[in-house]
Amino acid sequence: MFDLNHKFPEFYQFHGRRISKKISESNINLINNKFKKYSIDNDVINLLIKEDYKLNLSINNDFKKIIIEVGFGNGDYLINNAKENPNCLYIGSEVYINGIARVLKYILKYNLENIKLCGINFLYLLKSLKPKTIDEIYVINPDPWPKKRHNKRRLLNSNNLLSMNTLLKKEGKIFISTDSKDYFDEIKLAINKENYFDEVIYACMSDSDIMYGISNYQRKAISKNKDIYKIEIFRN
Numbered sequence: 374m375f376d377l378n379h380k381f382p383e384f385y386q387f388h389g390r391r392i393s394k395k396i397s398e399s400n401i402n403l404i405n406n407k408f409k410k411y412s413i414d415n416d417v418i419n420l421l422i423k424e425d426y427k428l429n430l431s432i433n434n435d436f437k438k439i440i441i442e443v444g445f446g447n448g449d450y451l452i453n454n455a456k457e458n459p460n461c462l463y464i465g466s467e468v469y470i471n472g473i474a475r476v477l478k479y480i481l482k483y484n485l486e487n488i489k490l491c492g493i494n495f496l497y498l499l500k501s502l503k504p505k506t507i508d509e510i511y512v513i514n515p516d517p518w519p520k521k522r523h524n525k526r527r528l529l530n531s532n533n534l535l536s537m538n539t540l541l542k543k544e545g546k547i548f549i550s551t552d553s554k555d556y557f558d559e560i561k562l563a564i565n566k567e568n569y570f571d572e573v574i575y576a577c578m579s580d581s582d583i584m585y586g587i588s589n590y591q592r593k594a595i596s597k598n599k600d601i602y603k604i605e606i607f608r609n
């Protein structure tokens with residue numbers, strides 16, 4: 374990945390940090406030796422440079438569903454799901470290097486054959502995928518960018534939500550959670566503005582919701598007594 378990042382820096386750039394604490398020598402070696410085998414970065418970049426945006430992840434696979442998790446962080450939710458559902462293919466999109474290394478370790482530890490990683494900025498993955506080829510997309514507590522002047526960096530704006538929606542197969546869904554009421558309201562506005570989405574549910578999650586407390590960031594917010602909001606978009 375470091376070689377691709379060096380060669381195509383624009384695809385790896387994003388607002389935020391790719392490295393929050395120093396990457397250990399062992400994580401660097403792990404990424405250098407194993408990332409390529411478990412990643413789709415090469416495929417995505419090859420399409421992007423040809424401006425041929427139709428990566429179809431269903432080709433050559435027998436998986437029942439294709440599920441993307443955007444910004445998987447330390448990867449807990451991704452790894453647990455992949456272990457529990459070996460018949461589904463999980464695409465993990467994340468720019469945070471230590472998170473990628475952690476998931477790689479678990480892929481090797483549990484011999485998981487149903488996770489593919491994408492280390493480039495999700496916006497480019499979004500651009501490269503063929504419409505109507507994805508079953509589910511999860512964005513669990515995206516970076517909230519709480520300062521007003523940074524709001525425009527938020528991933529879930531109306532354009533990106535529309536593009537994500539076009540990737541969904543019939544009966545597909547997008548799940549979003551956030552502990553930022555302001556972001557929640559902004560997403561609601563973006564969705565309502567479009568009159569394009571088939572069915573949308575907005576809710577403040579209760580602690581009995583199966584998606585409540587499923588990730589590190591969510592649990593941190595819950596420990597500070599914050600509400601967790603969810604948005605579920607369904608394609609008929």
Ligand SMILES: C[S@@+](CC[C@H](N)C(=O)[O-])C[C@H]1O[C@@H](n2cnc3c(N)ncnc32)[C@H](O)[C@@H]1O
Pocket residue numbers: 387389390443444445446447466467468469472493494495496512513514515516517528588589590591
């Ligand atoms: C607030 S954290 C949440 C992490 C995890 N989902 C959780 O709930 O614990 C947001 C994550 O999204 C990742 N991220 C932000 N923008 C991204 C992008 N454009 N493409 C891929 N990952 C992104 C960040 O690196 C970070 O790990």
